[in-house]
């Protein structure tokens with residue numbers, strides 16, 4: 001029996017379009033799932049973007065008033081893909097109305113806002129999802145299986161990084177991501193949130209961190225409201241100050257005893273979208289990089305009395321979780337948007353089964369606790385323990 005799920009999307013920029021497309025392909029890619037997402041309503045405060053949701057994506061209604069999406073009785077799932085400043089009011093209003101929510105990372109502007117949002121969803125008892133899409137790469141799930149089955153042994157070292165250059169040009173515009181009042185933190189929320197979530201999934205909870213941050217480019221040309229993306233470059237016009245950080249790095253100690261390093265940057269030259277991890281363990285090692293997401297480097301040494309076997313590059317194939325929904329045979333490259341389709345499928349499945357599961361707002365809260373410890377370390381210059389975050393009422 002097919003179950004129809006009414007979807008409302010708020011924020012029809014890059015992610016709004018990507019999420020809408022992901023909902024649209026579920027009936028096709030996951031044809032035996034019995035789920036039929038219905039694109040009921042979309043909102044954007046820029047009217048042309050809201051209308052584009054209707055015209056290009058096939059939403060039944062488009063509005064510039066986001067509250068109308070939440071109030072629509074046919075909407076069961078509210079998908080928040082706006083700049084971070086709106087995550088708190090939009091998600092809390094949606095869960096108060098009893099809607100299930102999918103919120104993009106970093107979930108609010110600060111760890112404190114993430115904690116407040118997670119608490120509101122917990123009280124409302126709704127199902128939540130968060131945009132930690134790199135989890136869903138079939139070879140990342142394969143890495144997770146190798147670790148959780150014990151095949152790799154005990155993790156000794158974990159290195160996570162997300163290195164991108166969307167702000168590397170000095171005339172890359174001052175989009176909302178560079179403004180503290182709209183984005184909150186910079187590279188910490190934007191990039192480190194993905195890195196810490198991946199580390200949690202693969203290596204378990206982080207216990208302590210010591211961290212540093214830096215802003216390399218102090219001012220940028222102002223962006224034209226409602227136009228362009230955070231990749232836009234425009235040397236013309238007045239410049240304004242960048243009010244959050246370009247770079248964050250940290251040393252980490254995991255609860256398991258593993259030792260870690262994390263590094264993220266949005267202005268780096270060289271890497272293009274290097275969301276990557278390296279794991280070393282007592283019986284093997286793994287290396288994965290999103291820039292080459294369809295392969296993983298693996299060392300497995302079950303018999304430690306034999307010489308180290310060296311590493312092998314494994315190509316993605318139908319034996320890896322999620323892949324068979326896209327291709328029948330191995331070695332066909334999947335893309336970023338395929339990860340978003342897998343992400344929405346797993347989220348909607350949890351909605352239809354009324355099952356908590358991951359990644360949801362509780363996982364975002366666990367990430368936020370680590371990010372808060374990093375921020376405390378910037379102030380203190382010392383190691384900081386990862387602590388529960390207080391919630392304001």
Ligand SMILES: NC(=O)c1ccc[n+]([C@@H]2O[C@H](COP(=O)([O-])OP(=O)(O)OC[C@H]3O[C@@H](n4cnc5c(N)ncnc54)[C@H](O)[C@@H]3O)[C@@H](O)[C@H]2O)c1
Pocket residue numbers: 010011012013014015016043044045046049064066081082083084086104105106107131132133190226229
């Ligand atoms: N998981 C990922 O890989 C990933 C990638 C990019 C962005 N993100 C996250 O997604 C979110 C959106 O990022 P983006 O790159 O799509 O940004 P964007 O600037 O491209 O889009 C945001 C949209 O929200 C609209 N908007 C702003 N205020 C609004 C309001 N009050 N009501 C309705 N709409 C409003 C804007 O007009 C814009 O169209 C951010 O939280 C970001 O961190 C996640």
